[in-house]
Amino acid sequence: MKKITVLGAGMVGSAMAIDLSKDYYVTLCDISENRLKQISAGTGIKPLVKDLSDKQQVREAAAEADIVVGAVPGFMGFETLKTVIESRRNVVDISFFNEDPFQLDELAKKNAVTAVVDCGVAPGLSNLILGYHNERMKIDSFECYVGGLPTEKKWPYEYKAPFSPVDVIEEYTRPARIKENGRVIIRPALSEPEMIDTEAGVLEAFNTDGLRSLLTTMKIPDMKEKTLRYPGHIELMRVLRETGFFNKEEIEIAGKMISPVDLTSKLLFPLWKPEEGEEEFTVLKLKIIGEEKKIEYSLFDKYDKSTRTSSMARTTGYTCTAVVNLVLNGDYTRKGISPPEFIGREGECYNKVLAYLAERKIKIIK
């Protein structure tokens, strides 16, 4: 039986380890022994305490694996991926780090490693679908709308984040790179709000910096990525941002130097923390236009009460584990860095990922 090492026992990492443990021998690594105990109990998953911010410990964790799954926090993602590639292990990653993954392309090719990055739902599944169609038609325009939201709207933010508010605020401040008429345009985050009809009612979409690898891998003249929230949320975020609550630069408060966003994040944390077992959903909508056709995809996934697995863990994690299977089974063998649009080019791989998700009741309506 093949061996998989999952790095990071967060919400998505844990869901992936459980999913993969049905068919493989899985080792789950994390710095928290408690978290590992809690997840691995009764699953056959081997818990392994490792500090993944330490290169040597990443190397040890990767050593025995046939393939590695990267699910560490974004700020650690690039270094962790590099270490895994240096260790000559194939890897599928969902840490969504900010660095350009193609910096590691040469290293991965030299080491004959298949390294898939950004392999979640969006980025991830969205790239895969676009990659599939881009190989088969001339695309003029691509739009991606994505959001994960709590089912219950609670005043005032009507939002929950299964991670630190700092990472969400980063989405709300980083300028968004979009493509218009073949050129990359920079728009402020939270800009160009529009209302979108979804399975969860009307949601509000705004520019975020989510195109990532597509900006360089695709020759499509018009592309944009927008994040979805309940209407009104982004107005509050714009108010907080314009007031300075998202500023990183330290200011003096009663003789002490403080970064406002640190305080803001601390205050928002309890308000944005999902309650135990809180229901949520994930919406993904894609519009692909070209050759006088308009192809639309729609995904709507809900919290799984029976397994207590969030839709965000399901849609992100199972896209990743689907690709882990492709690589392990030799269906996808390209060496070097692959964003998911590269995988989508190959029709058989594409169909297998969608079938894998369908087995797990993640329905993508075309």
Added chain:
Amino acid sequence: MKKITVLGAGMVGSAMAIDLSKDYYVTLCDISENRLKQISAGTGIKPLVKDLSDKQQVREAAAEADIVVGAVPGFMGFETLKTVIESRRNVVDISFFNEDPFQLDELAKKNAVTAVVDCGVAPGLSNLILGYHNERMKIDSFECYVGGLPTEKKWPYEYKAPFSPVDVIEEYTRPARIKENGRVIIRPALSEPEMIDTEAGVLEAFNTDGLRSLLTTMKIPDMKEKTLRYPGHIELMRVLRETGFFNKEEIEIAGKMISPVDLTSKLLFPLWKPEEGEEEFTVLKLKIIGEEKKIEYSLFDKYDKSTRTSSMARTTGYTCTAVVNLVLNGDYTRKGISPPEFIGREGECYNKVLAYLAERKIKIIK
């Protein structure tokens, strides 16, 4: 010529000194020499640098005066007033301190001092008008709506404050005492929002703790005081309050203990600071119901471009200087602490205040 000492050269204190200097010998005291120079230039006002947080310096400032006008920041107001009363000077005060002024009633009576407190527009003129009618009819209900706002609405707060945001935030957090069916009821600040038609369009009113002395001096069963803002402002304030941005208790941010409201105040300060010569207006609406009559008063005053005097300085300051004249001229002689409703009882005083305001083009429509 009689001598008046004005304590505090803030926006309202300065406007009062200028107004009074036409008929009296005025000394204006402040800690800021620059501010004093700027205001007194070409006016005949005598500038006097004094640190009014120091009892001895308040005593020195009051020593020569026939009457003292108190216009220091609220947190210094009570102590300053006490020192003036100890110095056996008549005094009219607009510092709007939080302490109960009647704690000084005995001292003022013992020293044969007339001390008028809360002598602005509301509290102030509103109390005067209510006091007048309360002496002449049985009143069942009193409602007071008041607000000072910038003429130009600027996203997101549509509000400007000629003083530190901390003092405004205090209004937004201190529970509001109102009177219902003869009993004092405590409602949260920012509660019971309602839309009100005014000369400046529709404004939003919410409970504030502005009844102050009326809670004890009046036997009216139903009384409430509400503050006016442009619609939407208070929703933002509620969001900030509920998130914890108005909290005074220190929390730890990156190893440093910080009071969130200090940061919030610092960030709001530049956004809420009126621009040089920025136009603004003051709205006051009173509803007095009793003996099957409904009496309404309405005041709408705008920034005076010719003298560059804000409506807030005009309405607050000229009510105060009107009363200064009453006391100086022996029209109002009651010893002890007088809130303005005591002055309103006396028809001649009441008429003189309204005439004084009318001379300064502050129109109160009944």
